[in-house]
Amino acid sequence: MxxxxxxxxxxxxxxxxxxxxxxxxxxxxxxxxxxxxxxxxxxxxxxxxxxxxxxxxxxxxxxKDSAEGINVLWQTAALILNKVLVDKYPEMNFGEAHVDEHGFYLDTEKPGQTQVAETDFDDLTAAMNQIVLANDSIELTSISQQEALKNAGDDPYQKQLVAELAQDGQVAVYRLGDFVSLAFAPVLSSTGKVKIFKLLSVAGAYWKGASSNPMLQRIYGTAFYKQKDLDAELARRQEAHERDHRVIGNQLDIFFVDPKVGAGLPYWMPNGATIRRTLERYIIDKELAAGYEHVYTPVLANVDLYKQSGHWDHYREDMFPPMDMGDGEFLELRPMNCPSHVQVYNHHKRSYRELPLRLAELGMMHRYEKSGALTGLQRVREMTLNDGHTFVAPDQIEDEFKKILDLMIDVYSDFDIHDYRFRLSYRDPENTEKYFDNDEMWNKSQKMLKAAMDDMGLDYYEAEGEAAFYGPKLDVQTKTALGGEETLSTIQLDFLLPERFDLKYVGADGEDHRPVMIHRGVISTMERFTAYLIEMYKGAFPTWLAPKQVEMIPVKNELHMEYAKQLQSRLLAHHIRIDIDDRNEKMGYKIRQAQVNKIPYTLVLGDHEVADQTVTVRKYGQKDTETMPFDDFVTLLNHDIETYSRK
Ligand code: ATP
Incomplete structure (x- = not known):
């Protein structure tokens, strides 16, 4: 042998x-x-x-305690679920079983109208438990491709999977009793170890993730070797659900997405629009103070602009197709704002005295993100970026980079954002043809960013292959409620666009020189930043950002409404966002509602308050109330707003 x-x-x-x-x-x-x-x-x-x-x-x-050890348990649980479903619904079609970070999922398709629903989980769990208790053995064997195809019957997905798995006319399969499953991933040798499992949810998922394919029903579940690990996972899911910006966005009426209108195209409801307007005003003011000049530029441009910028060659799959205007002109929805700002730069002859020239815009852009990647406000197809481009002389890069970082850190502290990581994103050394071709530029600028970070004493990690096609970048990575990581802010060096658009400035020597562009987004897109804030604050926005800042509750409408109205107009004069709850409901109910809506201040107005010109204040999340003169309340509120306080 x-x-x-x-x-x-x-x-x-x-x-x-x-x-x-x-x-x-x-x-x-x-x-x-x-x-x-x-x-x-x-x-x-x-x-x-x-x-x-x-x-x-x-x-x-x-x-058991390794990643493969838990995956094999999850795959075994998925196999048991598959058997149970085949027994219960012999006509059902199946995609593959997969695992992710938190458990397993199995794609299914039940011919006819009804699909498996969460209401079926009790029955399915009971049937799975029987198989677990029996501790049936699972056999690994190999059968001919022909036999595997026969087993697949009319199931189009299984037939395709057989073809993908077959090697030399043979297909590896698992046998569990009379059930035969394709063996894509390892499983345990018997069912008894899958004692602690739970079916979790169902959701639609396209076959092979492509929106042109049929939608299947994905059943999610998880399993653990120890009960305490399942308990921890269920607690994590509950916490994630409570933080999920899509859930809170719906509860607090912040935004919605209607697939009939278009996936990834959010509608901002008045509450969301208020948050967004506050963010927009905030960041514009910050940027003006930091020396930026704000512009407005069109979302549509001739496709030639994006051919010249390189987006057409390097970024086309993320762009919407151009609109054929029928007269030889093709208009493109912009996927990025940089070419627009280049036009602004080039509109005048520039001198070294103007540099760094900082242009900024709340620029709307459109990207054809994959449908499977779209998530609430976090990843959308129409978005407005807090964009900015600084045009600098080469010897100003490092200083400007640090200034942008300072601005970012300052902004993060106003929002009380602390849980983030800096990522230096380099080009992929194995795949350099994807990037702007200039080794010297890459090496020099990657080193420069690293040196600047070291100089500022900031912690970071390095990621090859995450750079933009035109240059290296610094990304600020934050966690989402669902456990993923997304880029919030970014600073990107660009030596390419200045070349492509022949950007120049007249130097002190009277000669033409080439500027360098720094792209930066401080608070990201309004969409992603709002999603992030909803999750971070769990919907309880600090007063300066809250859609409604004060809710007034007259104890008796007929006796205390007049006082409430007086206070309302005084608060409106201070630009406070205020509502009077004049519904014919019990006071306790109204107070609870104000808490459910996470309104920072609830004022209760009764006889004493009217007599003493006071208000009884309840702060969100606190049990105790405090009665104070109305003017003191205004001072408190204004202080809270001006200092971005979260307390
Ligand atoms: P990502 O990898 O997160 O998709 P990117 O590197 O393609 O982003 P940039 O071109 O740098 O994105 O865009 C600037 C910023 O816009 C990103 O850092 C991110 O915060 C935000 N952003 C990008 N794509 C989307 C999107 N589809 N929906 C919402 N915000 C987005």
Whole structure:
């Protein structure tokens, strides 16, 4: 029998007979490892314990507490769910089972109108439990492609999967009783270990993720080896749900997306529009104070502009197709604002005295993001970016970069944002043809950014392959409620656009010189930033941003409304966003409603308040109330707003 060499994580190499299984290898190391092993990793691919190894390679044994160890449990749970569904609905079609960070999912399609719903979960769970209790064995075997196709019957997805999995006319499958499943990923050898599992939710998902394909019903679930891990996961999900900006956005009537109108095209309701207008005014004022000049430029431009800028070559798949105007002109919805600001720069002859020239705009742009990636306000197709482009002489880059970073850090502190990481994004050294071709520029500017960060004493990590096609960048990475990471702010160096558009300034020497462009977004798009803030504040916006800042509740409309109206007009004169709750409801109910709507201040006005010209104030989230003269309340409120206070 031929021999193979297996390399272990510690670098040691051992010889085994060809055809040895992963389990045999684990047993050969130690009896206890053999017992603890649940899967393996061979040349970086997860493998079943029963997998025979026939070539040299790197082997790792996976136990329960490794990523492969939990994945194999999740795949086994998905297999059990698959069997239960086949038993219950023999006509059902199936896509693949997959795992993600938190559990497994299985794509299904039930011919006819009704799909599997969360109301079916109790029945499905009971049937799955029976299989778990029986501790049935799961056999790994191989069948002919023909037989696999016969098993797939009329299921178009399974047929396609058979073709994808087949090797030399054979297909690896798992058998669980009379159920046969394609073996894409390793599973455990029996069902008994899947004791602690939970079916979680259902959602639509396109077959293979392409919106041109049929929509399948995706069933999500999870499983753990220990009850406490399931409990922790369920608590995490609950917390994520409570923070999810789509959930809060709906509860607080901030925005909505109507797929009938278009995916990724949000509508801002009055509450959302107020938050957005406040953000827009805030950032414009900050930027004016930092030396920026704001402009307005069109969202449509001749497609030639984007050919000249390079977006057409490098960014086209994210752009909406051009509009054929029928007279030879093609208009394009802009995916970025930079070419527009280049036009502004080039509209005049520029002198070195004008540099750094800082142009900014709340620029609307359109990107054809993949439908599967669209998420509430976080990732949309129409967005307005807090965009800015600074045109600098080469020796001003580092100083300007630091100034932008200072502005960012200042802004973050106004919003009380602390949970973020700086990412220096470089080009992919293995794939340089995707980028602007100038090695010297890349090396120099990547080094410069790093040196500037070090100089400022800021922590960062480096990511190859995340640069823009025109230059390296610094990204500010933040967490979303769903556990993902998104870029909020960004500073990007660009040596390419100045070349392409032949940008110049007259230097002190009277000669023409080439400026460098720095692209930057401080508070990102209004969409993504609002999503971020909703999740960070859990909908309880600080007073300066809250859609409604004060809710007044007259104890009895007929007795106290006049006083309420007086106070209202005085608060309106201070530009306070105020409402009077004059509904014929009990006072306790109205107070609770104001809390549910997360309104920062609730004022209760009764006989005493009218007599003493006071207000009884309840701050959001606090139980106690305080009665104070109305003028003191105005001072408190204004202080709160001016200092961006969150307390
Ligand atoms: P991402 O990788 O996050 O899609 P990007 O690197 O393509 O972003 P830039 O061209 O740098 O994006 O855009 C500037 C900023 O606009 C990003 O840092 C991000 O905060 C925001 N942004 C980008 N795409 C979207 C989108 N589809 N929806 C909402 N905001 C977005």
């Amino acid at each position: 031929s021999q193979i060499n297996l390399t272990f994580p510690d670098g040691s190499v051992k010889q085994f007979d060809s055809g040895v299984t992963v389990k045999d290898v684990a047993d050969s190391i130690s009896i206890s490892l053999g017992k603890k092993a649940v899967a393996g990793k061979f040349n970086d691919v997860a493998v079943d314990l029963r997998q025979e190894l026939n070539q040299d390679g790197v082997i790792e044994i996976a136990t």
